Amino acid sequence: MVVVRAWKSSSEKTTNLLKTICNLTQNLLSENGISFDDIGVIIHAGVYRRNFRTEPAFATHIQGDLKLKCGPVTQESNHCFSFDVSDGSCSPYVALNVASHMLRIKPEKYCLITIGDERPNKQSNWPYQPITCVMLVALEGAGYQLTGTNFDSSAFDSSTYVEMIFDSAKSANVIGESSSAAQINSDNSKFSGDTNWLSGRHIHAFLSQFTEGTTNTHEIIDQSGKTVTATWV
Amino acid sequence: MVEAHSKIISFASYIPENYVPIDDFAAPADMPSKLDLNRITGLEGHRRSKENEGTLELALQAATKCIERSKVDVADIDLVINCAVGSLCSELRSKLSPSLANLIAEKLGIKGAECFDVSNACSGMVTSLMIADSMIKTGQINYALIVAGEHITALVDEARTNNLWFKSKALASLTLGDGSGAYLIGKSELPNQLVFSEPFTLARFNKLCVGEASKNRPGPMMRTKAAQLQQGVMGNLGEFFIRSMKYMDLDWEAIDHVYSHPTSPRAVKKGAGIAENTVGKIKRLHNESQDIANTASTSHCMLLEKSVQLNQLKSGESVILVSFGSGVAMLAMHFYLPEGIEQWS
Known part of the structure; x- marks a missing residue:
């Protein structure tokens, strides 16, 4: 599928996700001697944005703040394409799968995948400790090679959706209470995090313990019961 | 790898029956300086969903009709992408996690499909079709359903709660309408x-149209610097057309039907003028959004549905x-109309 050529994460408590992602990206590129010109696509994967923003895509803010190929269209100009994907905690693997296609559609060297969440507003309860993660992904080369993903919705429980609701007492739109699907047991052969983790934490924890030279299996079980199993070498 | 080929098998839109004339939500008397939105935009009204219809219900209407038209068994659909700008239910709550695509698939009886949401504002539908097209061409999947329900007259309602003299960036919200589309x-x-540019x-234009939660009322709001946004698009449109025709290896003048994202009928007319000056004459421009307004990611599909109903x-x-x-x-996105479209009801 795709190769994660380099990645970087930050577990520092962030008050500005955009700034954290841009700093991580600049450091990642500079540490690996990669030029911004080699990035043709930015995909952001996350659920929570400041003030529950829905448009434009968060990835367009990343592209804009990185000043990445933002010039006018000419017959020779080079451009980047940016958009967001999401599917709860399974979002990183949606992004990696979509990246494998975008690298064919827009065949520049790298796709930048950014994963992260931020507290939408101070009125919302925020029990999470998100980790922000950025990855440079290519179709080939050295790195962490994702060889397959399998999404399984058989235990998906639609009553567990996390929603934005209006809290009259706070006079604000906030994250509503939600429940979790019945517990799904993961076997010990797979690396699996907690169902309450946000997606950046899942991918950070997995890549941090990755063992080179062997097959690594990663399972993410979303709060909704949906799961994704990924194999890496 | 030998690539497969892909095609549009069917599409469908649900155009809500409830037509609301522009004077009911943006009459000049209620606007700053008696602004005549009809004269400026060419918009005559919009469609409003029923009280119990939100993003999900709208999406299901379009998806059901689309699947019926395709004659594809739901068991064979292996990808569902939801690309609506928001996921607002009729009570103005929004589903955040996991993706709404999971619930759409469940309600349609689609089992075992990969499901996720794509967010790219009004370009979400074409972006999603491009991703699904690649998945088909590389053999990852066989059939994909791309769907969105846009329950966005909530943005019109929000705009109307403001003093538009002081909040002129809310004015563009009055050009929106409800609807849904599926391919x-x-x-x-x-x-x-099926080919893409x-x-x-x-x-650099990423701050000119922002949708987020309303500050002190349920649901969302949108703030737009409409003139700057239109200038940004129009200023790049000619080069975009020339480059896209070359990239897709197409002759613009040979294309039978042209549909543009209808920010407003007048804006589309202006864009068509740029196209005619750069890539050639347009055979047929479908610019009939005057009674459905801008329905975000579903806008092309809504216009296509109108064309189907008019046997065009x-x-x-x-x-x-x-x-x-x-x-x-x-x-x-360039494509050929599916076999049997003349028989679609």
């Missing part, structure tokens, strides 16, 4: 039945969808 795509025997994001489309004719979305995303 079903699959493998094709023939090449080039090189996609661009002109991110024939099997094998060519269509181009020109897509813009806040960010600013620019991309286009």
Whole structure:
């Protein structure tokens, strides 16, 4: 599928996700001697944005703040394409799968995948400790090679959706209470995090313990019961 | 790897019956300086969903009709992408996690499909079709359902609660309407039945149209610097058309039907003028959004549905969808109309 050529994460408590992602990206590129010109696509994967923003895509803010190929269209100009994907905690693997296609559609060297969440507003309860993660992904080369993903919705429980609701007492739109699907047991052969983790934490924890030279299996079980199993070498 | 070919098998929109004339929500008497939105935009009204219809219900209406038209068994659909800008239910709550695509698939009886949401504002539909097209061409999937329900008259209602003298950035929200759209795509025997332009994001315009939660009332709000946004798109449109025609290896003047994202009928007319000055004459421009307004990611599909209802489309004719979305995303999609479209009801 795709190769994660380099990645970087930050577990520092962030008050500005955009700034954290841009700093991580600049450091990642500079540490690996990669030029911004080699990035043709930015995909952001996350659920929570400041003030529950829905448009434009968060990835367009990343592209804009990185000043990445933002010039006018000419017959020779080079451009980047940016958009967001999401599917709860399974979002990183949606992004990696979509990246494998975008690298064919827009065949520049790298796709930048950014994963992260931020507290939408101070009125919302925020029990999470998100980790922000950025990855440079290519179709080939050295790195962490994702060889397959399998999404399984058989235990998906639609009553567990996390929603934005209006809290009259706070006079604000906030994250509503939600429940979790019945517990799904993961076997010990797979690396699996907690169902309450946000997606950046899942991918950070997995890549941090990755063992080179062997097959690594990663399972993410979303709060909704949906799961994704990924194999890496 | 030998690539397969793909095609549009069917599409469908649900156009809510409830038509609301512009004077009911943006009468000049209620506007700053008696602004005549009809004169400025060419918009005459919009459609409003029923009280119990939100994003999900709208999406299901379009998806059900699209699947019926395709004659594809739901068991064979292996990808569902929801690309609506928001996921607002009729009570103004929004589903955040996991993706709404999971619930759409469940309600349609689609089991075992990969499901996720794509967010790229009004370009979300064409972006999603481009991703699904690649998944089909590389053999990852056989059939994809791309769907969105846009329950966005909530933004009109929000705008109307403001003093528009002081909040002029809310004015563009009055050009929106409710609706939904769905496409079903699959493998094709023939090449080039579905092709895309090189996609661009002109991110220097990324702060000109922002949708987020309303500050002190349920649901969302949208703030737009409409003139600057239109200038940003129009200023790049000519080069975009020339480049896209070359990239897709198409002759603009040979395309049977042209559909542009209808920010407003007048804006589309202006864009068509740029197209005619750069890539040639337009055979047929479908600019009939005056009574459905701008329905975000579903706008092309809503116009296609109107064309189906007016018997304007024939099997094998060519269509181009020109897509813009806040960010600013620019991309286009060219396809041939499916067999049997004349019999669609």
